[in-house]
Amino acid sequence: MELSQLRTLIHVAELGSLSKAADRLHIAQPALSRQVRLLEEELGVRLFARHGRGMVLTEQGQEILKHATRVMTELEEMRAAASETGAPLRGQIAIGFPPTVADIVSVPLVASFGQAHPQAELRLVAGYTGNLIDWLHRGEIDVAVLYDPHAARSLRSQPLLLENLFLIGPPDAGFSSDRAVTFKQLDGKRMLLPSVRHGLRTIVEHCASEAGIALNVVVEADSYATQKDLVRHGHGWTILPLPPIHEDIAAGRLTAAPLVDPVPVRRLVLSYPADRPAPRLARFAGEAITGIVRDKVERGIWAGQLLG
Template identity: 30%
Template structure:
């Protein structure tokens, strides 16, 4: 049973005629009759007795009308309220994000969101993609922003953006590096990378495997902030999304080199439970975060 079938049922119940109900709904009569037949088959109930003077509702139809008419009024009221420009959005948002985004654009995004929706409470959890997927599945999170998993999910998944990963060094690295790094013949610089539990490492390994390239890091660290500090304070290099390091690059503390061809890309997606649709406040926060990532990476790309 879907919303359209309920609308068709109510129109036929109130008009008592397939001809009049179809005209009211602006559809052809066979389409209306087919939907009512499907509804009766799904419910296992006869809803209308067909006679020479029109459609007479059965007791089951009268009960259905009493039950569903208030629901349809509530849906219409909600539609009107949401279409208003001055609607006040309230409630609570519980969002999960991979650490690469919480450490880079979350603060700015929350400030913008709070200015637009001051009456919405926000809770943000960070972690690995697998942990955040579990949170959405269990209902602890309304939605999550994660690295696109390689396997299939039982969740709804929508692409957000594609982001370039860059080869990053600190000022202590004295190697003469070209503007663009070819990972098939990488520089003689020790590497620190996220561990294999991290979705970023998965995206990197998948891209390297596709290009038949093998690299072996000297160090593997879970915390991205620690990786960035380590690179800043030593002669090691790393490979991370540009958004993670761009602030330090702008401050002159790190150098970012483009990779390729081929480039190394990571795909960011939003996931939600199919039985718990994302609310307007949650979607608004996700949209603001995605736009903030685009702003940071776009400005960096314009300068390079």
């Protein structure tokens, strides 16, 4: 039994398709098929049931997958224990963030690396969660902060924060942190929101549905900087987390109010690929990001409930 076979099992189980797993891992499909077949022969069980739409784990396959995931996790912990040292590190590290997280985390993160590992080369990448997951799998980034990822067996994730979303308006909207707005009060209001492919839009639409209203979205803009500018110029309201607009609120350029009935929240996690060991620089990045998030929450800059 080889680690490459366990890695293949994890990815095929998650994607339900040899062709998709081959594309993700940059390995020819026949080679992956052979790895699955050899693993089944060695274990003496069928791991997958094949059908027209792809591959589904059998009952035995589900049990084997649990063990495979544990093996990869134990391997990572063993390598981490063997490489612990306090010496400054060199090398390159690529870290991924959603845009709303990048602006609030990047400066203190770079400062942390400058103090502990000044010779390390950082590459900070912003993107949507779906893109970040794909880049993690392809090895283009080493660690990422993700919003509400679907259960992914090929990722090793630790929860960071349950983040509150706020209603954002121009100064004359008069929003205040001590005066909540219900979702029903958004009925008929001009809203400026991300497109439907964006996770934040999904959360907001779900909350509106719970409140029994349909949002009046007059402009879709995936750039939160664009959303801020449009709101500031009086074209409507938007819904965002506090960190990327903290300075705008302090300067009086925008106002914010908590939303209730229901309260919109997003789950923020820190993720590494589960099928390969995380470099020491990636582990340091994860520790630094966790500390930055905690600090921002404790100082009231980031509204939400710490999960880590």
